[in-house]
Amino acid sequence: MTALLTVQNLTKRFQTRHGIVRAVDDVSFEVEQGETVALVGESGCGKTTVALSLLRLISQDGGRVLFEGSDLSTPGRAVEQAWRQRLSIVFQNPYSSLDPRMRIRDIVGEPLVTAYGLSGRALNERVVRHLSEVGLGSEHLTRFPHEFSGGQRQRIAIARAIALEPKLLILDEPTAALDVSVQAQVLNLLQDLQKRLGLSYLFISHNLATVESIADRVLIMYLGRVVERGPVAEVFAAPRHPYTRGLLDSVPSIDPRHRGRLKPVTGELPSTLNPPPGCAFAPRCARAGDECRRIPPPLVATGAGRFHACLHPL
Amino acid sequence: MSEILLQIEDLAIEFPSLERTVQAVRGVSLSVARGEVIGLVGESGSGKSMTALACLGLVPPPGRVTGSIRLVGHEVVGAPEAENQRRRGSVAAMIFQNPGKALNPFFTLGRQLVDAITNVRHVGRQVALRAALDALAAVRIADPQMALQKYPHQVSGGQLQRVMIAMALACEPQLLIADEPTTALDVTIQAQVIVLLRDLARERGLTVLFITHDLGVVGSLCDRLAVMYAGRIVEAGTIDGLFGSPAHPYTANLLQAVPMLGRGRVALTQIPGTVPNMANPPPGCAFHPRCPSARALCAQVAPAMASAGPGRMVACHHPVGALPAAGGPFRAVGAIPQ
Amino acid sequence: MTVEAIRAPASSERQVTNAMRVRHFARNNVLFVLGTVLLTVIVLAAIFAPWIAPYDPIEIVFLDKLKPPSFSHPMGTNELGQDVFSQVLFGARISLLVGVLVVTLSIAIGVPIGLLAGYYGGRLDTMLMRVTDVFLAFPPLLLPIAITAALGTGIFNAMIALAISYFPWYSRIVRGAVMRVKNELYISAARSMGVSSWRIMLRHALPNSTTPIIVQGSMDFGYAILAAASLSFIGIGAQPPTPEWGLMAALSRTRFIDNWWTVTFPGLAIFVTVLAVNLIGDGIRDILDPKQQSSH
Numbered sequence: 001m002t003a004l005l006t007v008q009n010l011t012k013r014f015q016t017r018h019g020i021v022r023a024v025d026d027v028s029f030e031v032e033q034g035e036t037v038a039l040v041g042e043s044g045c046g047k048t049t050v051a052l053s054l055l056r057l058i059s060q061d062g063g064r065v066l067f068e069g070s071d072l073s074t075p076g077r078a079v080e081q082a083w084r085q086r087l088s089i090v091f092q093n094p095y096s097s098l099d100p101r102m103r104i105r106d107i108v109g110e111p112l113v114t115a116y117g118l119s120g121r122a123l124n125e126r127v128v129r130h131l132s133e134v135g136l137g138s139e140h141l142t143r144f145p146h147e148f149s150g151g152q153r154q155r156i157a158i159a160r161a162i163a164l165e166p167k168l169l170i171l172d173e174p175t176a177a178l179d180v181s182v183q184a185q186v187l188n189l190l191q192d193l194q195k196r197l198g199l200s201y202l203f204i205s206h207n208l209a210t211v212e213s214i215a216d217r218v219l220i221m222y223l224g225r226v227v228e229r230g231p232v233a234e235v236f237a238a239p240r241h242p243y244t245r246g247l248l249d250s251v252p253s254i255d256p257r258h259r260g261r262l263k264p265v266t267g268e269l270p271s272t273l274n275p276p277p278g279c280a281f282a283p284r285c286a287r288a289g290d291e292c293r294r295i296p297p298p299l300v301a302t303g304a305g306r307f308h309a310c311l312h313p314l
Numbered sequence: 315m316s317e318i319l320l321q322i323e324d325l326a327i328e329f330p331s332l333e334r335t336v337q338a339v340r341g342v343s344l345s346v347a348r349g350e351v352i353g354l355v356g357e358s359g360s361g362k363s364m365t366a367l368a369c370l371g372l373v374p375p376p377g378r379v380t381g382s383i384r385l386v387g388h389e390v391v392g393a394p395e396a397e398n399q400r401r402r403g404s405v406a407a408m409i410f411q412n413p414g415k416a417l418n419p420f421f422t423l424g425r426q427l428v429d430a431i432t433n434v435r436h437v438g439r440q441v442a443l444r445a446a447l448d449a450l451a452a453v454r455i456a457d458p459q460m461a462l463q464k465y466p467h468q469v470s471g472g473q474l475q476r477v478m479i480a481m482a483l484a485c486e487p488q489l490l491i492a493d494e495p496t497t498a499l500d501v502t503i504q505a506q507v508i509v510l511l512r513d514l515a516r517e518r519g520l521t522v523l524f525i526t527h528d529l530g531v532v533g534s535l536c537d538r539l540a541v542m543y544a545g546r547i548v549e550a551g552t553i554d555g556l557f558g559s560p561a562h563p564y565t566a567n568l569l570q571a572v573p574m575l576g577r578g579r580v581a582l583t584q585i586p587g588t589v590p591n592m593a594n595p596p597p598g599c600a601f602h603p604r605c606p607s608a609r610a611l612c613a614q615v616a617p618a619m620a621s622a623g624p625g626r627m628v629a630c631h632h633p634v635g636a637l638p639a640a641g642g643p644f645r646a647v648g649a650i651p652q
Numbered sequence: 653m654t655v656e657a658i659r660a661p662a663s664s665e666r667q668v669t670n671a672m673r674v675r676h677f678a679r680n681n682v683l684f685v686l687g688t689v690l691l692t693v694i695v696l697a698a699i700f701a702p703w704i705a706p707y708d709p710i711e712i713v714f715l716d717k718l719k720p721p722s723f724s725h726p727m728g729t730n731e732l733g734q735d736v737f738s739q740v741l742f743g744a745r746i747s748l749l750v751g752v753l754v755v756t757l758s759i760a761i762g763v764p765i766g767l768l769a770g771y772y773g774g775r776l777d778t779m780l781m782r783v784t785d786v787f788l789a790f791p792p793l794l795l796p797i798a799i800t801a802a803l804g805t806g807i808f809n810a811m812i813a814l815a816i817s818y819f820p821w822y823s824r825i826v827r828g829a830v831m832r833v834k835n836e837l838y839i840s841a842a843r844s845m846g847v848s849s850w851r852i853m854l855r856h857a858l859p860n861s862t863t864p865i866i867v868q869g870s871m872d873f874g875y876a877i878l879a880a881a882s883l884s885f886i887g888i889g890a891q892p893p894t895p896e897w898g899l900m901a902a903l904s905r906t907r908f909i910d911n912w913w914t915v916t917f918p919g920l921a922i923f924v925t926v927l928a929v930n931l932i933g934d935g936i937r938d939i940l941d942p943k944q945q946s947s948h
Contacts, residue, residue: 084844089844096837110855181568188582208501209530247501250502250505252528252530253534254530254532254569262534264506
């Protein structure tokens with residue numbers, strides 16, 4: 001069976017004044033129909049770059065991206081159009097992802113106007129339908145974004161993202177900018193939409209707790225490379241890569257008994273301009289040996305859908 | 315109980331304008347004993363940051379502050395600006411969410427540290443330099459001598475926050491107010507800063523008022539916490555007591571609504587509605603429109619803070635523990651490992 | 653630790669009538685209101701000039717020449733016996749027309765250039781901006797003088813010349829605004845949905861860049877009037893017998909000492925109009941400034 005989305009050896013380099021930055025280095029993964037794959041990592045790990053190159057907002061420098069088995073990275077207007085209708089994004093910050101000068105009808109309707117040239121009543125009906133799918137009513141059509149709370153704005157952004165009835169949604173930290181008491185509303189809405197519309201999600205986050213509550217599989221990224229991947233429950237229960245362990249141990253818990261367990265990884269992210277030659281995590285890793293500092297370890301399969309890139313796995 | 319360092323009584327902060335008055339803080343009372351690490355938790359608009367700014371006399375105009383804040387016995391509300399200015403840094407210091415914006419990009423970290431220390435402690439530059447180096451070492455900066463030569467843009471966000479903490483500590487304040495100092499940091503760096511603050515508090519007997527929206531951060535750092543909602547404190551107590559058996563429906567629901575690592579793939583209990591607009595907060599208990607156990611009384615009378623066991627206070631007409639056979643969403647709260 | 657939180661609940665949303673809003677606004681923007689009142693009077697004077705003016709502004713009555721201000725000639729007469737008051741009234745039509753046309757034309761030329769340069773960036777940006785830099789390199793009044801000289805004298809050519817020397821400012825402003833807006837997430841969202849560049853420029857980038865255009869336009873309105881009067885004063889703008897303020901001042905300037913009214917009243921008209929427009933421009937800038945808005 002072919003996966004809905006297949007990413008093979010995706011690579012993206014940025015030329016900067018100080019040298020070349022390998023933002024995404026040889027990243028491969030699949031997203032199956034109806035599942036949620038989480039892309040986890042800290043700032044600068046390349047997770048957002050992966051999203052932007054999937055959306056073709058930036059070009060890629062290597063690798064292939066297949067949608068339902070067909071290569072859609074070839075240029076051309078028809079391919080472009082087909083791509084855009086299968087894939088869309090919900091950004092982190094609903095305060096800047098909605099044009100402040102546009103009414104809700106125009107915001108949610110814009111993709112419909114662009115893709116199908118809808119107008120008048122047909123457009124109105126579609127917009128109302130998508131608004132109702134995210135729990136908003138037709139009375140909101142003529143309002144402006146500033147009249148809504150953060151949670152409602154994110155609903156509007158989701159309505160816009162599903163307007164073209166895509167198969168895959170990229171969710172770029174969709175709850176990170178929201179108040180804690182409304183985050184659950186948005187996460188539940190996303191789960192609900194997934195069931196009703198059969199959507200697949202690529203969920204980008206640095207919040208491991210949120211990932212655990214919503215995702216099926218997870219990819220842990222560090223400095224542009226995938227260091228571990230597998231089913232969420234198993235990876236979180238028994239991580240193989242020391243970085244994954246470090247991330248999990250860095251999550252503060254409300255359980256006071258876990259206080260002592262907050263064991264942060266020492267050191268900081270190395271510069272992306274001048275990454276260590278071997279395993280990028282080696283300078284922060286207690287288990288690293290000389291061989292770790294020489295060559296970057298490859299991502300190897302260990303069965304049951306699990307992979308890790310470490311010479312001294314846990 | 316040990317000496318009270320900070321005593322806030324019936325603090326209210328309003329921002330008047332033509333069309334509406336935003337009531338940022340509506341009667342907050344809180345006391346912080348010397349040496350304790352206390353968390354002030356709330357969402358946007360809860361008034362937690364305004365409360366913190368008021369402690370240093372930093373409420374921006376046209377804010378109107380009433381009530382009383384006694385910092386080491388001195389009244390802050392209504393005190394002359396010069397007097398408050400003198401206390402900033404020396405008696406109470408503050409660190410902010412975004413350390414990059416608190417430092418001047420044109421001067422080295424060393425110069426800014428030394429300037430701050432000489433200003434606050436009225437010591438010579440040599441003494442200040444010594445203190446800066448000690449402080450940088452205390453916040454576990456690898457090479458303090460080197461760090462002094464650097465400009466803010468040459469170090470990472472996590473390092474900058476350490477420098478800010480060092481700057482605050484070097485002025486030897488009695489109280490450190492930390493306003494979401496880890497929110498802008500990466501997970502692993504956040505954990506480093508939490509552990510650092512925890513160790514500093516323990517080693518130096520530092521008193522910390524930690525402001526955050528993140529329950530997990532409070533849980534792993536603080537001894538006690540006060541939960542704010544819509545400009546008021548709704549519940550306060552020790553971490554163990556409050557997280558173990560939350561009494562206010564807001565706290566109880568919030569603990570179920572926020573994903574917690576280790577719970578697995580569970581449906582989250584969602585709190586309906588949205589945080590109130592503080593220009594027009596709901597009458598009575600501000601949480602009643604979102605509260606599953608609200609009755610008629612809740613919409614009319616704001617509940618007063620009342621004792622709910624040793625060291626526990628709650629402002630609710632129908633606190634969770636008191637519900638008959640506490641059903642619904644609250645039962646699950648007991649499932650949090652004790 | 654003791655904690656208390658009791659306060660009488662109070663809704664603070666007040667009933668605010670429109671009259672209250674206007675009063676509040678006027679109190680905080682006295683100069684803007686003053687400018688608006690002045691400009692309204694000038695616009696009404698221009699519109700109703702044929703009914704208000706006691707005389708035909710270009711009718712020559714040698715018998716009445718160089719009369720000082722009096723009841724029958726409130727601003728006196730000039731050396732041709734023309735009524736200065738009537739000329740000033742009709743002159744308002746020309747000056748306002750100059751302001752409107754010059755600003756409209758500069759926006760029409762400058763905004764599209766700035767939009768393209770800002771949105772696409774790169775080589776197109778460099779090219780377009782170097783072209784506008786050429787226009788910006790001239791001293792302020794020298795370029796319009798040169799262009800008018802090339803096009804031929806006359807008030808309409810003067811307007812075109814002014815528009816050509818003002819449009820680079822709009823290009824620069826719009827380019828800057830678009831470059832800021834371009835990084836907003838809603839632009840990325842639109843691009844990810846396949847919205848065309850044209851649509852993004854016109855529906856997203858332009859509407860979110862209007863504030864600085866409006867501010868610059870309101871300021872230029874005054875400068876254009878002043879500059880057109882200057883061009884007329886040195887003889888390459890409006891030509892006799894057009895009742896243009898700058899021209900009126902120029903024609904009578906040799907008699908200024910003995911017949912002060914012939915120069916003073918057209919000069920005052922220029923001064924008051926430009927002042928009114930500048931006050932409005934300042935006010936608009938303050939009102940549209942988001943930092944100012946939040947502090948209300």
